[in-house]
Amino acid sequence: MRKLTEERKQFLIRYARRKHLHEIKRRLVRKRKRLSKIPIKKIENRNKKFLDDPKKVEHFVSKAPNILSLTSDPDSVISYFRQAKKSLSKKVPVFFDLKDVTLMGPETFTYFIALITENDYVNTTPIQGNIPDDLKIREMFKRAGFYKYVIPDKRFRDVDVDPLGTLIHIKTRNVVEPELAGNICSSAMKHTFNTDNFLDQNFYTILIECMANTRNHSNYGELGEVYDWWLLAYKETDTKITKFCFLDLGVGIFQSLLTKYAEDSLVERLKQAVVPSNNRKTLEKIFQGKRETSTTLPGRGYGLNFIYKLVKEDQTIKKFTILSNNIIANIGYNMVDSIKTNKHNFRGTMFYWELTPKL
């Protein structure tokens, strides 16, 4: 018999895992259908009524706080969307009232779109909403392609060709899209620095590391078989700043590390049960260059440290934020690192940064 190479072996393991997870998902869907108490026809009629006129149907109004920002107040954003999720889980339609929001960045916008287009979140329940009165936020909603994602019967394409100012949703087996990242870099360089020279930047590598991170940390152990990430490179016309947000709604960096450790070693599993994990310390170690990876294979676990080094040496990258599980970290050139623990768990990983013109 031919000896299996390590790559082939890893490929077969990944393939078997995907197949297995797919089958579990199918079973869950069938079970959910079987246990559904309200007749499907009735639900469909109610959904239709709600979309025509929300007032006609009993629903939950989810009033957003004035400051809806994942970078400045992640806990209130997470709790806001969690509250809406509770209603959606019970099949109660939700009206997202964003009218009075005065602060909302591209990162929260991206998170909002990612959630309301995710089947697990909306649970086949209709949602409605309004957009903020604030003119600057309204402009962002319009330019970042909000209506493309929320208008019913207008299915969006998986990859949008306009790399700037438009939300890009990637749903692909090829998690890393180097050409797309290259286009985005060139466009951002043009917008922020008015140059065609793409060589003088670090954020291409950051984008590729983020995409690779999705593969390593997002869907691990979850039921999804395709990897999903969202990217927004939003250009602000008045400031020349390009705001980047890269997001996945997976299990998050720290949770995936725990899951992998737990699978691999009985000692680690016991340790986890006794000593609660300290995600803050884990991230500090990663920043210091200590390898944090589940695998014993060489060359793994350097992605986040690479990102850290690039951000620390680049004066044009500002407000770099990593939000994953219960951790939010801010790093930057010539600044002290800030790693804080949040009250709520953020399901997934978000990277945010601003590319600013040189002074």
Next chain:
Amino acid sequence: MGVNSETMNEEIIEVNIAKDFTLTPGARYRTDGKFSGEEFYEDVLKARIDEVWSKDNSKLIVYLDGTYGYASSFLSEVSIRIVKDFIDKKKILEKINFVSEKDPLIVEAIVKFINETP
């Protein structure tokens, strides 16, 4: 492919990633997407290393500048593959010169990956 040049004592083969492979290097495996480290090694680099490996007075120079940038997974996969196939780390570092004027840290990272690979 790269330009071959001969000095008095040694033959030098050059590979320029930006010209010979892509401006936009990707991640680790082909399954990750286009222009992966695996693809670069198998389609471009391996044959070049084979050429210089058995000859006493020949060297391979890999120019890293000119691309958008490199992810750690791309660099580590290339390094791991080289060590896996050619084993002798000392000889690898003698025979192959990685060059980056823009970012010497990339070269440092490659050397580190080579040395760390068992």
